[in-house]
Amino acid sequence: xxxxLRSELPCRGHLVGCNGIELKRHNTTITIIFILPAAAxxxxxxxKVCILINKSxxxxxxxxxASAATDLLVIRQIVGILENEASFIAGVGDQVxxxxxxxxxxxxxxxxxxxxxxRTQGEETWVASVRDLAYDVEDVIDEFMYHMYEQKIGGRFxxxxxxxxxxPKNIWYRRQIANKLQKITTMIKAIPERNQRYGFAVIxxxxxxxDMRKWVQNQADSSLFIKEEELVGIExxxxxxxxxxxxxxxxxxxxxxxxxxxxxxTTLVAKTFTNEVVKxxxxxxxxxxxxxxxxxxxxxxxxxxxxxKTMKDANPENLNVMSYRELLEMLVNxxxxxxxxxxxxxxxxxxxxxxxxxxxPDAQCGSRIMLTTRKEDIASYSFGVESHFHSIQPLKKxxxxxxxSKKAFSTCHNKICPPExxxxxxxxVEKCEGLPLAIVAxxxxxxxKKSLDQWSEVYNSLNWHxxxxxxxxxxxxxxxxxxxxxxxxxxxxxxxxxxxxxDYLIINKKVIRLWIAEGFVEQVKGLTLEEVAxxxxxxxxxxxxxxxxxxxxxxxxxxxxxxxxxxxxxGEKEKFCAVYDxxxxxxxxxxxxxxxxxxxxxxxxxxxxxxxxSFLVFVTDALSVSFSKKLASELKLLRVLDLENAPIVxxxxxxxxxxxxxxxxxRGTLVKELPEAIGKLRNLQTLDIRFTNVEVxxxxxxxxxxxxHLLGYRSLRxxxxxxxxIGVKAPSDISKLxxxxxxxxxxxxxxxxxxxxxxxxxxxxxxxxxxxRDARDLCVALEEMKILRSLDLWVTNQEEYLRVDTLSSPxxxxxxxxxxxxxxxxxxxxxxxxxxxxxxxHWSRLEEDLLPHIEGLACLESVTLVNAYVGKELSFTRxxxxxxxxxxxxxxxxxxxxxxKGVMPNLQFLELQRCMGLTTLPQGFxxxxxxxxxxxxxxxxxxxESIQGAVDYYQKVERFKMIRGxxxxxxxx
Numbered sequence: 001x002x003x004x005l006r007s008e009l010p011c012r013g014h015l016v017g018c019n020g021i022e023l024k025r026h027n028t029t030i031t032i033i034f035i036l037p038a039a040a041x042x043x044x045x046x047x048k049v050c051i052l053i054n055k056s057x058x059x060x061x062x063x064x065x066a067s068a069a070t071d072l073l074v075i076r077q078i079v080g081i082l083e084n085e086a087s088f089i090a091g092v093g094d095q096v097x098x099x100x101x102x103x104x105x106x107x108x109x110x111x112x113x114x115x116x117x118x119r120t121q122g123e124e125t126w127v128a129s130v131r132d133l134a135y136d137v138e139d140v141i142d143e144f145m146y147h148m149y150e151q152k153i154g155g156r157f158x159x160x161x162x163x164x165x166x167x168p169k170n171i172w173y174r175r176q177i178a179n180k181l182q183k184i185t186t187m188i189k190a191i192p193e194r195n196q197r198y199g200f201a202v203i204x205x206x207x208x209x210x211d212m213r214k215w216v217q218n219q220a221d222s223s224l225f226i227k228e229e230e231l232v233g234i235e236x237x238x239x240x241x242x243x244x245x246x247x248x249x250x251x252x253x254x255x256x257x258x259x260x261x262x263x264x265x266t267t268l269v270a271k272t273f274t275n276e277v278v279k280x281x282x283x284x285x286x287x288x289x290x291x292x293x294x295x296x297x298x299x300x301x302x303x304x305x306x307x308x309k310t311m312k313d314a315n316p317e318n319l320n321v322m323s324y325r326e327l328l329e330m331l332v333n334x335x336x337x338x339x340x341x342x343x344x345x346x347x348x349x350x351x352x353x354x355x356x357x358x359x360x361p362d363a364q365c366g367s368r369i370m371l372t373t374r375k376e377d378i379a380s381y382s383f384g385v386e387s388h389f390h391s392i393q394p395l396k397k398x399x400x401x402x403x404x405s406k407k408a409f410s411t412c413h414n415k416i417c418p419p420e421x422x423x424x425x426x427x428x429v430e431k432c433e434g435l436p437l438a439i440v441a442x443x444x445x446x447x448x449k450k451s452l453d454q455w456s457e458v459y460n461s462l463n464w465h466x467x468x469x470x471x472x473x474x475x476x477x478x479x480x481x482x483x484x485x486x487x488x489x490x491x492x493x494x495x496x497x498x499x500x501x502x503d504y505l506i507i508n509k510k511v512i513r514l515w516i517a518e519g520f521v522e523q524v525k526g527l528t529l530e531e532v533a534x535x536x537x538x539x540x541x542x543x544x545x546x547x548x549x550x551x552x553x554x555x556x557x558x559x560x561x562x563x564x565x566x567x568x569x570x571g572e573k574e575k576f577c578a579v580y581d582x583x584x585x586x587x588x589x590x591x592x593x594x595x596x597x598x599x600x601x602x603x604x605x606x607x608x609x610x611x612x613x614s615f616l617v618f619v620t621d622a623l624s625v626s627f628s629k630k631l632a633s634e635l636k637l638l639r640v641l642d643l644e645n646a647p648i649v650x651x652x653x654x655x656x657x658x659x660x661x662x663x664x665x666x667r668g669t670l671v672k673e674l675p676e677a678i679g680k681l682r683n684l685q686t687l688d689i690r691f692t693n694v695e696v697x698x699x700x701x702x703x704x705x706x707x708x709h710l711l712g713y714r715s716l717r718x719x720x721x722x723x724x725x726i727g728v729k730a731p732s733d734i735s736k737l738x739x740x741x742x743x744x745x746x747x748x749x750x751x752x753x754x755x756x757x758x759x760x761x762x763x764x765x766x767x768x769x770x771x772x773r774d775a776r777d778l779c780v781a782l783e784e785m786k787i788l789r790s791l792d793l794w795v796t797n798q799e800e801y802l803r804v805d806t807l808s809s810p811x812x813x814x815x816x817x818x819x820x821x822x823x824x825x826x827x828x829x830x831x832x833x834x835x836x837x838x839x840x841x842h843w844s845r846l847e848e849d850l851l852p853h854i855e856g857l858a859c860l861e862s863v864t865l866v867n868a869y870v871g872k873e874l875s876f877t878r879x880x881x882x883x884x885x886x887x888x889x890x891x892x893x894x895x896x897x898x899x900x901k902g903v904m905p906n907l908q909f910l911e912l913q914r915c916m917g918l919t920t921l922p923q924g925f926x927x928x929x930x931x932x933x934x935x936x937x938x939x940x941x942x943x944x945e946s947i948q949g950a951v952d953y954y955q956k957v958e959r960f961k962m963i964r965g966x967x968x969x970x971x972x973x
Contacts, residue, residue: 394434
């Protein structure tokens with residue numbers, strides 16, 4: 001006996017009606033028909049259910065029954081069971097709606113709890129309970145939506161559930177969801193009762209937060225008493241600060257020192273502040289620690305107390321009752337005729353300056369205000385007076401080793417590391433990445449470890465030691481301050497970055513798309529989600545939580561190793577994320593996001609995978625985690641699937657049922673085609689098939705109504721040897737994707753160029769195989785794209801012309817242009833690219849000098865020219881005020897480069913490759929005072945000899961370090 005859902009019933013057989021129940025007798029079977037209520041299925045009509053019973057079996061039942069009445073009783077018992085099920089599941093939809101509201105309240109509670117900082121153990125348990133329940137609620141809602149979606153697209157229904165009678169699969173799932181909702185509701189009601197029973201009060205976040213602030217202030221104050229011999233690598237920085245403090249300028253000057261927590265900001269400023277020469281230079285001086293939660297009146301009182309010894313009118317007993325105005329007046333009266341030095345340590349809010357600046361009169365006496373901060377936006381703030389800021393950089397390796405040795409080997413002869421420990425010692429030093437606080441703390445931990453086994457144990461369990469070793473408490477506490485100060489949404493974004501491997505360069509565009517797919521980014525009117533997320537990223541960089549880096553093409557960021565360890569420990573504790581690196585057997589994960597970074601172990605055997613929202617793979621030979629059918633069916637609630645470089649050849653059909661999937665990265669895989677059924681992934685936002693073997697996009701692509709980013713060039717064949725980019729072929733109805741922002745890179749064939757006229761919403765466009773006959777239509781289409789910001793155009797080979805002269809009015813907001821093809825002349829519209837930041841010209845082979853046409857582009861930050869000019873000399877005579885990166889490649893005829901003084905004043909990186917006619921260093925190279933790195937490759941021996949003196953100089957002042965032994969090259973040290 002089993003249930004069979006049908007819209008049409010067989011017409012043959014004898015119909016018997018009985019109290020709303022119908023019997024149909026057939027040759028071999030009997031059909032029992034009844035109607036379940038509409039509410040159970042969120043439909044306008046009831047659901048007709050048919051129970052098919054084998055006739056011989058029914059005959060045996062009839063023979064067993066005493067009468068026909070008993071026959072009907074059995075049938076009604078069956079119907080009764082099903083009606084009870086129907087009444088139980090009928091309200092599931094309403095329950096889901098109600099629990100959604102509960103989830104909003106839970107998230108609001110968690111938001112408030114995070115904002116109130118540190119908690120007691122009882123409060124931690126309370127918050128953890130709510131967080132776990134919020135996860136459960138989210139799972140139930142997503143499961144409900146999943147099965148609704150599966151039913152909508154004709155999902156596969158199970159045929160057997162019980163031995164003799166089966167409820168349809170969708171009814172069974174609804175019953176499971178109803179049970180879960182009932183259980184969750186009970187647990188939600190139990191939380192306040194349990195809190196009351198054990199005396200958990202409303203979370204205030206006061207005592208422990210105050211203790212933390214007091215501890216931080218004590219740490220800052222103790223910096224004033226650190227002995228000079230305990231410090232390394234600060235002398236040059238201290239002299240720079242002394243120069244700003246005691247120069248001949250009479251007006252007030254603000255000096256800011258910025259850097260991540262534990263980088264030595266306070267220590268550097270303290271050694272400057274306590275310098276005897278400084279004390280003699282100023283009439284009076286004061287030091288106050290601001291911290292995250294300051295009260296302006298308390299800061300003013302602290303300043304007055306610092307000045308108290310020389311203030312006749314100040315009575316500390318009266319300070320506590322003075323108002324803001326009275327305190328302000330007292331300070332102004334005292335300072336208005338003096339040369340003073342004030343240090344505001346640990347500033348977190350730029351609004352502090354607007355509140356406190358009135359207490360600092362400028363009497364043209366040469367007064368100075370110094371502040372330390374972790375936030376670049378504060379250090380670079382316009383204070384209304386002359387200002388300078390110094391960004392603290394990590395310690396050089398030699399200084400880091402010296403500092404570590406002073407602590408770790410303090411009892412050894414001459415404080416020298418034993419040879420057997422040196423490899424591990426260097427690994428630990430590198431783990432600190434030049435962070436002085438971490439180096440000192442870790443050195444203190446290791447000073448008590450004498451054997452190689454003890455050192456190995458600490459290195460292999462550094463995450464645990466960071467959380468549990470009291471000697472590392474300063475590191476954790478200082479780093480935690482930065483995390484606790486993050487807004488709620490930024491905390492999720494920050495923790496997500498810990499899923500990337502150690503020392504991994506995180507491409508900004510990629511992590512932005514991941515955040516959006518996870519739902520971390522809020523919608524702001526007038527801005528795209530990508531723009532809002534970019535603001536999040538800049539905020540994390542500005543707060544020194546992430547480190548800014550660059551690749552050859554894209555801005556990137558990196559997470560400090562110790563900050564990553566801290567983030568992982570928080571992520572694991574809160575079940576936010578986990579990393580599987582093979583160090584431990586993973587039998588179960590309660591985390592919502594999983595990063596695979598080893599090929600060891602069977603991931604499919606791990607429990608808890610059904611809860612995952614993100615699944616990322618960072619191992620190229622991970623065949624065992626390459627996304628099998630079993631794994632695909634397990635991860636049914638997934639939002640993010642990143643299989644970059646995984647050795648998969650075919651996409652499992654089960655992947656097409658991941659209704660919630662928003663980010664699918666197949667970049668670098670061996671996939672040759674996308675299934676037509678990919679159109680079922682209606683929520684997909686990002687599809688990355690770059691560097692795969694996919695040549696043609698299926699027609700189903702046009703059904704991805706929420707797609708925002710379609711990244712699809714097949715390969716970049718040996719780019720450095722000037723081969724070409726190859727796109728993928730798009731279906732004729734691709735213009736239906738109205739939410740598409742990024743389309744790159746599509747082959748120009750058929751009527752694709754014509755279709756572009758209907759895709760004016762694009763922000764990024766890349767076209768390969770551009771041919772001359774399409775040039776006019778292409779220019780017409782581009783003129784209609786008023787919001788386009790990035791444009792890549794590639795011809796078939798380096799002998800083809802790229803005709804873009806007829807473009808009379810380019811998109812006004814273009815920021816990025818890459819033109820690959822011969823240009824007859826410089827496009828006249830180059831002059832109008834006032835928003836352009838990135839310019840790449842490839843194979844242009846212009847006879848006319850390009851530089852006069854682009855030197856006035858005020859926003860230009862990066863210029864890459866590859867075989868773009870056939871002249872013998874390039875002269876940078878003016879402009880390029882914001883240019884930070886210049887790359888000149890494959891200039892076979894170039895013999896001389898001239899750089900005038902004042903041109904490219906902010907250039908940070910210079911690259912010269914395959915310029916075999918260039919025999920000397922660019923004339924005016926010494927004017928590039930902000931240069932932080934260079935790469936000179938495949939250049940003549942004469943050129944290498946000419947730059948030896950410059951290389952020796954830059955290495956001497958430690959502005960550079962060599963990264964390749966076979967070429968003269970360097971990056972920021």
